[in-house]
Amino acid sequence: MSNYVSLGYGDLALAAVFLVINGLASIWLGLGLERRLAVAAVRMFVQLSLVGLVLKTLFGLASPWLTGLWIVFMLLFAGREVWARQENQIMGWWGYGIGGGAMALSAGVVAVFALGVLVRPDPWWAPQYFLPLLGMILGNAMNGVSLGLNSLHRAIKRESRAIEAQLMLGATRWQAAGPFLRDALKTGFIPIINAMAATGIVSLPGMMSGQILAGVDPREAVKYQILVMLLIAGSTGIGVMLAAFGSLWRLTDDRHRLRPDRLSASKDGA
Amino acid sequence: MLKVEGLTRLGLGPFDFTVADGECLAITGPSGAGKSVLLRAIADLDPNEGQIATAGMQREAVAAPDWRRAVALLPAESGWWADGVATHFQDARAVRPMLARVGLDQQALDWQVARLSTGERHRLALLRALEQQPQVLLLDEPTTMLDAGTTGMVEDLLKERMDRGLSIVMVTHDAEQPERIASRVMWLENGRLNARAGG
Numbered sequence: 001m002s003n004y005v006s007l008g009y010g011d012l013a014l015a016a017v018f019l020v021i022n023g024l025a026s027i028w029l030g031l032g033l034e035r036r037l038a039v040a041a042v043r044m045f046v047q048l049s050l051v052g053l054v055l056k057t058l059f060g061l062a063s064p065w066l067t068g069l070w071i072v073f074m075l076l077f078a079g080r081e082v083w084a085r086q087e088n089q090i091m092g093w094w095g096y097g098i099g100g101g102a103m104a105l106s107a108g109v110v111a112v113f114a115l116g117v118l119v120r121p122d123p124w125w126a127p128q129y130f131l132p133l134l135g136m137i138l139g140n141a142m143n144g145v146s147l148g149l150n151s152l153h154r155a156i157k158r159e160s161r162a163i164e165a166q167l168m169l170g171a172t173r174w175q176a177a178g179p180f181l182r183d184a185l186k187t188g189f190i191p192i193i194n195a196m197a198a199t200g201i202v203s204l205p206g207m208m209s210g211q212i213l214a215g216v217d218p219r220e221a222v223k224y225q226i227l228v229m230l231l232i233a234g235s236t237g238i239g240v241m242l243a244a245f246g247s248l249w250r251l252t253d254d255r256h257r258l259r260p261d262r263l264s265a266s267k268d269g270a
Numbered sequence: 271m272l273k274v275e276g277l278t279r280l281g282l283g284p285f286d287f288t289v290a291d292g293e294c295l296a297i298t299g300p301s302g303a304g305k306s307v308l309l310r311a312i313a314d315l316d317p318n319e320g321q322i323a324t325a326g327m328q329r330e331a332v333a334a335p336d337w338r339r340a341v342a343l344l345p346a347e348s349g350w351w352a353d354g355v356a357t358h359f360q361d362a363r364a365v366r367p368m369l370a371r372v373g374l375d376q377q378a379l380d381w382q383v384a385r386l387s388t389g390e391r392h393r394l395a396l397l398r399a400l401e402q403q404p405q406v407l408l409l410d411e412p413t414t415m416l417d418a419g420t421t422g423m424v425e426d427l428l429k430e431r432m433d434r435g436l437s438i439v440m441v442t443h444d445a446e447q448p449e450r451i452a453s454r455v456m457w458l459e460n461g462r463l464n465a466r467a468g469g
Binding site: 159161162163164165166167168169170171172176179253255256257258 | 313314315316317333334335336338339342343344345347348349350351395398399402
């Protein structure tokens, strides 16, 4: 690609100028955000630089086992992230497993389908395709699942009286928690619906912009973006549903009891 | 009829007692003794051990929702899951004539839950529980929030249902209430239920 402009580290340092201005403003206004801003920026720099090295190595080795290992690592990290974002976490391994498992299943199935049936690179698991695609799908599923679970767990903690009132009248656990389950699913779905509706007019999605910057014909970049959007939306929806049903199943028991005792206390102590 | 055998929950019990058809057992005892915990355990709302049965039903043998329709719990603070009162009833039309029996306005079903006083909520929750025609009613402080007049109305309604065979287990702090309505009084303290001379 002849017109591709490569960046030097000096360019990156210069790009940080505006962040430094924000940091100074934070000190001046007493926001106390300068430390977090710096830590986040450094983390971003280190994580992305490392991932650049990892991807470069994985692409070069083209080993299905090492690619698979990296995928497992991504899934574990996404599971941890979903767990860490919950205000009320399910205690024990379940808390980690339900969100992580739901994402692994939904993102995994969608990514394998996309590569094996639609894009069909050679080999189908080629890390140049699999890893970025999975990363985009997983990142969005992660947001949807953590929003959905957060909403469900909050409701189970705060609305336990309303849910139990229905249980006392002979409702099943699915009937009694139904409205809150539906709220949680909506909460998880809405960001991706909004993203699809607004995309292209104000925001040019990152992936498409990246391809355009790299010199790809915008019409081709758009096709990839549409594919990715559809995959992301599909996988987020499936992931949110699996996680919410799994969570509700764990937060009730087979005698149709509500089990908020399986949730940790709120982090803010409320 | 309600038959409780070897019921334990959170170090409380084992509890063993029987309440006959049409009988009301009052349970009293110091605050925090576990009276509400006991009622919740009978309704199978918390994990617990032991055998409980009604006339035609063994708790372990039926699905929990069926058990709770037969053995209804009215907690001290009722829960509401929709904005309108009527939504909480299966057949609002059938409930309307009952409103006057507990001193509520005929329009109460059309009200919003958020506007209800604690006492109004409690009486509506009682009607909601009775609507299911339970065999056993578990009452947690049924009249604490009510004035003497409405307490009398609620007790009359309960007595009428007892005459038709309803068994009641009632937790109460009102020292005179057992004398008015209960056939037997038991004292719960230190995780044990002991018989006490009652009305």
